Amino acid sequence: MNDKMPLLRTENLHKWYGKIHALRGVNIEVYPGEVLALIGDNGAGKSTFVKIISGVERKTSGKIFWKGKETEILSIEQARNLGIETVYQEQALAPQLTVLQNIFLGRPWTKFGPLKVLDNKKMAKAARRVIDELGLNVQVDQEVRFCSGGEQQGVAVARALLFKAGLVILDEPTRALSATGVERILEFIRGLKKQGIAVIIVSHVFPQIFPVTDRFMILSRGEVIAEKRAEETSSEDLTRIVIEKTV
Ligand SMILES: Nc1ncnc2c1ncn2[C@@H]1O[C@H](COP(=O)(O)OP(=O)(O)OP(=O)(O)O)[C@@H](O)[C@H]1O
Ligand SMILES: [Mg+2]
Incomplete structure (x- = not known):
């Protein structure tokens, strides 16, 4: 994996x-199709890191490289334009909206011109294509609450x-799931990975995410204190590192 950029x-x-000082010289890299888990105590800096990458917060100093090129990430919109999607719990699928509305939630396509008329035909066609x-097995005009759990993850x-x-x-x-x-989140992650999409997941309950994770980075007080590939560690080992802060 490391021979790739x-x-x-x-x-x-x-x-x-x-x-x-929430982040103290953090060096982290993620490869295409890789699932990277950020773990560590409360206040370790995990969400801060994620917020900087998703354009919610600005870094104080340091560099960010996207596909090898130094990049400033100044807004959520810019992060999205680069191809960085952040799935917050509160932004998960809206059950009362259709599959199509969920896919284009927050950024619908409009027809050319000043009136911002929705281009429903174009959106439906594009959605149909990825769904196929x-x-x-879902219809674009079907409400998401009538989709099974697996289908909902598919929509995401x-x-x-x-x-x-x-x-x-x-x-x-x-955090708040049964x-x-x-299991749905894990399926979602597997689906992304299969499509070559990289995933950064922050979690306290890392035994849960262990089955889908390729690599763990352990943060403590704003620093990366350890890095482990899934095959060279275990949930017990990771728990010990998080608690004792020694590798
Ligand atoms: N908006 C903010 N203003 C001031 N301090 C903040 C802000 N956001 C985070 N911090 C501080 O930065 C440090 C890192 O917080 P962060 O939320 O990144 O931790 P975390 O690893 O995500 O923790 P948790 O596991 O509890 O979610 C903490 O000391 C926190 O109090
Ligand atoms: Mg957090």
Whole structure:
């Protein structure tokens, strides 16, 4: 995997919130199709890192490289244009909206001209194409609440695909979920990975995400203190590192 160019790489990333030094020289890279988990104690800096990459917060110093090119990420819109999608829990699928409305939620396509008329035909056609590509058995005008759990995850994957996400970021997606909900998130991640999309997942409950993770980075007080590939570690090992802060 390391002979490829990282999709995303940070170099000596620092973030200060006033007097709080939340990130202290973070170097993290993610490769295409890789699932990277960021784990660590409360306040370790995981969400701060994710917010900087998704354009919600600005870095104080350091460099961000996207596909090998140094890039400033100044807004959520810019992150999305690069191909960085962040799935926040509160932004998961809207059950009362249709498959089509969910896919284009927050960024519908409009017809050319000043009136911003929705281009429903074009959206439906594009949505149909990705849905068929994924082999999903859903109608674009079907309300999402009538889709099965697996189909709903499929719709979320379709959205990432349609907007050509290279990287999907999930911050604590399993926090409030039942066992079935967690399984759905894991299926969602597997779906992204199969499409060559990279995933950064932040989670406290790493035994849950262990089955889909390729690599773990352990943060403590704003620094990466350890890095482990899934095949060279275990949930017990990771728990010990997080608690004892030694490798
Ligand atoms: N908007 C903010 N203003 C001031 N301080 C902040 C802000 N956001 C985060 N911090 C501080 O930065 C540090 C890192 O916080 P962050 O939210 O990144 O941690 P985390 O690893 O995501 O923790 P958790 O596991 O609890 O979600 C903490 O000390 C936190 O209090
Ligand atoms: Mg957090």
